[in-house]
Amino acid sequence: MDKQDQNPKHPSSSVALIIGVTGMAGLSLAEALKNNPTIPGGPWKVYGTARRPPPSWFPSSHVDHYITFDALDSTDTTQKLSSISQEVTHLFWVMFQRLKSEEINISNNSTMFKNVMSVVVDSNKGRSRLRHVTLLMGTKHYMGPVFDPSLVGQLIGHDPPFKEDSLRLPFPNFYYAVEDIAASYSPAVTYSVHRSSIIIGASSRSLNNSLLTLAVYATICRHQGLPFRYLGNKYTWEHFCDMSDSRVLAEQQIWAATTDRAKNQAFNCTNGDVFTWKSLWKLLSEIFDVEFVPFDEKEKFDAVEMMKEKGEIWDEIVEKHGLYKTKMEEITCFEALNTVLHLQFQHVSSMNKSREFGFFGFADTMKSIRTWVKKLREMKIIP
Incomplete structure (x- = not known):
């Protein structure tokens, strides 16, 4: 000893x-x-x-x-x-x-x-x-x-x-x-x-929380009746990534x-497996009950700029559902996620x-996504 x-x-x-x-x-x-x-x-x-x-x-x-x-x-x-x-x-x-x-x-x-x-x-x-x-x-x-x-x-x-x-x-x-x-x-x-x-994972205090960022985005799209459009480019939509x-x-x-x-x-x-963002987008569409929107390269979409104006919308959602009090800019990382979703190589x-x-x-990444979204809901961070 x-x-x-x-x-x-x-x-x-x-x-x-x-x-x-x-x-x-x-x-x-x-x-x-x-x-x-x-x-x-x-x-x-x-x-x-x-x-x-x-x-x-x-x-x-x-x-x-x-x-x-x-x-x-x-x-x-x-x-x-x-x-x-x-x-x-x-x-x-x-x-x-x-x-x-x-x-x-x-x-x-x-x-x-x-x-x-x-x-x-x-x-x-x-x-x-x-x-x-x-x-x-x-x-x-x-x-x-x-x-x-x-x-x-x-x-x-x-x-x-x-x-x-x-x-x-x-x-x-x-x-x-x-x-x-x-x-x-x-x-x-x-x-x-x-x-x-x-x-x-599940936290409202992680600097790079891509899943929570996507959850907030999907929740706002559902709340406002907006299309749940992919935030990245064609390359990441079709090629492999890991988590x-x-x-x-x-x-x-x-x-x-x-x-x-x-x-x-x-x-x-x-996790030891890989996924395409196309397949993950389909899963997120199902989990958050929004229509799946296939990627369209012709449509120009600046998610970072769009979400800068959605802080008050998130406040409404937090109030409506009695969620843990958060500000959208404190729990999301749209700029970081935007960078990752515009890479030109497979992130593996x-x-x-x-x-x-x-x-x-x-871990099975798709099962992990479901597990952690459920946990975020139990923690009253998302509705």
Whole structure:
């Protein structure tokens, strides 16, 4: 037994610190750690953190303690995390900030991660129990900073299917910066990198929530009697894409955090299947009871501009159905989704490395869509 575990101040069980617990990934991660007795290293004590207090839909049973702090503020980070810093054995980093400039993204995300690591590891001078850091990243690793408008037309990414051994691209990328900080703590603290595709889950507090964005769009179309027109181009309509169910992502993160062979490795994490947006559009039309509208390349459609004027309509829908109070601009990501739906390559990642290392989690994407829409309705985020 580790000497630190013999200290009565420190329980022998694992202690997780989830940074970003109210997002899609954080919710599924907390639920898995607290509610799955078969997970190695348990029973798990879970500290969940976010920048804001918990929303009414957040299940208090998912965490032992909820902590509110601003990771960009080093003083606030120290004040809020110092009292638990010597307990934490596993840090799950499942949050990020994304602004217009990738250089600002690098600065902000690096600062937040450094602030947390400074409290949990650096300030404890050898007394830290932290063993592993789990980083949630994504396919921007292979595509470059596609959301930075200053780099539009300049990016040349890797050919799909994306593979983990691909070299870093010669563009600024906050994923690279955060990964390098985590690696700097090795070998004392191991780490794993998890590159998700489009994450599907249930939360009103995830920056890139494509499913909720589509749900809001479909709900407004139904409410106003508008055609449920596809938001992308002909290429994405017809070609393959993949997604990452937040439950599969949680399963892989916990697996890597508790499996020696997976330490200091990067893994793609998708559901393991592919779909076309045409087939998904048919499913969404059925779920939200709107007429399926085939893609027509002749019709020019700017979804981002159209939805900028729909905030008051969403307010009406929230009021009519007694939903959890949200503002449309806070829960949707039309600009990000618009970028993804106008790609000119198939957004598909290889899961071979994960399988070779022993992770076999998977999900049926179409079934996942139904499950998470149902959950969003139960949470009263959508009608």
